[in-house]
Amino acid sequence: MDKSPASVIRDEIRSIAAYHVPDSIGMVKLDAMENPYRLPGDLAQQVGRIASQASLNRYPDPAARALKTRLRQAMKVPDALDILLGNGSDELIQMLALAVNKPGAVLLSVEPSFVMFRMIATFVGLRYVGVPLTTEFGLDLPALQQAIRVHQPALTFLAYPNNPTGNLFDAAAVERVVELSPGLVVVDEAYHAFAGRSLLPRLAHYPNLLVMRTLSKLGLAGLRLGLLIGGAEWLTELDKLRLPYNINVLTQGVAEYVLARGDLLETQAAAIRDERARLYGRLAALHGILPFPSDANFVLFRVTSANSVFLALKARGILIKNVSGSHPMLTDCLRVTVGTPEENDKFLEALRESLPRAA
Numbered sequence: 001m002d003k004s005p006a007s008v009i010r011d012e013i014r015s016i017a018a019y020h021v022p023d024s025i026g027m028v029k030l031d032a033m034e035n036p037y038r039l040p041g042d043l044a045q046q047v048g049r050i051a052s053q054a055s056l057n058r059y060p061d062p063a064a065r066a067l068k069t070r071l072r073q074a075m076k077v078p079d080a081l082d083i084l085l086g087n088g089s090d091e092l093i094q095m096l097a098l099a100v101n102k103p104g105a106v107l108l109s110v111e112p113s114f115v116m117f118r119m120i121a122t123f124v125g126l127r128y129v130g131v132p133l134t135t136e137f138g139l140d141l142p143a144l145q146q147a148i149r150v151h152q153p154a155l156t157f158l159a160y161p162n163n164p165t166g167n168l169f170d171a172a173a174v175e176r177v178v179e180l181s182p183g184l185v186v187v188d189e190a191y192h193a194f195a196g197r198s199l200l201p202r203l204a205h206y207p208n209l210l211v212m213r214t215l216s217k218l219g220l221a222g223l224r225l226g227l228l229i230g231g232a233e234w235l236t237e238l239d240k241l242r243l244p245y246n247i248n249v250l251t252q253g254v255a256e257y258v259l260a261r262g263d264l265l266e267t268q269a270a271a272i273r274d275e276r277a278r279l280y281g282r283l284a285a286l287h288g289i290l291p292f293p294s295d296a297n298f299v300l301f302r303v304t305s306a307n308s309v310f311l312a313l314k315a316r317g318i319l320i321k322n323v324s325g326s327h328p329m330l331t332d333c334l335r336v337t338v339g340t341p342e343e344n345d346k347f348l349e350a351l352r353e354s355l356p357r358a359a
């Protein structure tokens, strides 16, 4: 009897590579779109108090009522809409994929975009269809229209702004996708704090639209908290797939407290937006670098030899993301997260030293 993983684990799981998180100890970490700022000292102390008083012996509130109320205020979610919480938005993507997974059902997205859309489709056994973006990284509406007609996707994800390209799609084109789709369309607004644009005001117009947000890029990546916003008719069904206590006691208490200090994360996001403009300008001024405009907290840029530049930066203690090779449209592209001004200066200096010398 063959009792090995080869005979037991599904073929498509054994054939995928695990999501790789590189070791970053001691590095200037500009690879994962984290907010570079820690909480100020007084707030950090209050967080310590919350942790020390939390009932760690008890299960968390399964409905996370207090946190949801706070999120509703912080994100200006209209009363008519519901909120569903996930252990990061990744968990929400997984719940959505599980919920629509009828035999033959399709998850559709665009490429290049967030790799978890494709990976989670594979995890749950959904058929995945990726429609290429235009050369300007915009939505290719004729191609999307064709793909929607042929594949009738049950679930479509559009990241707005998109990762790893950084741009906002044309909002009218996004809405056209919602209109054309026979299934659910989820607009993933993970980078909303850096974009200032949202499909949230359009939710009431479309019965098949949901908006997803996360606290990860806003400054609380370590807490793991994502939210899905939409009509109760959808979220009540999806909630049945949520594992009962998915948002732990510490996350609930700390997120609620930090969000109550409302403007702090928004102020940090504003500082990051200013730094993004400076970083973009400095990159554009470098010979042999083509940065792409960004509405997020990172900048995608093209160099002449991405792999060697990436390794040279790493050797100088700077960790960014090498996306060259992940998609043909990203050949020789690297993605850098906006850090503090000091981190960005270190990155820019190391980059100048890492570029191939002009002949």
Ligand SMILES: *Cc1c(COP(=O)(O)O)cnc(C)c1O
Pocket (backbone or CB within 6 Å): 033, 087, 088, 089, 090, 091, 114, 159, 162, 163, 188, 190, 213, 214, 215, 216, 221, 225, 226
């Ligand atoms: C980072 C990112 C997420 C993941 O968010 P978590 O809430 O940390 O799981 C989701 N969508 C996009 C497009 C992202 O870039």
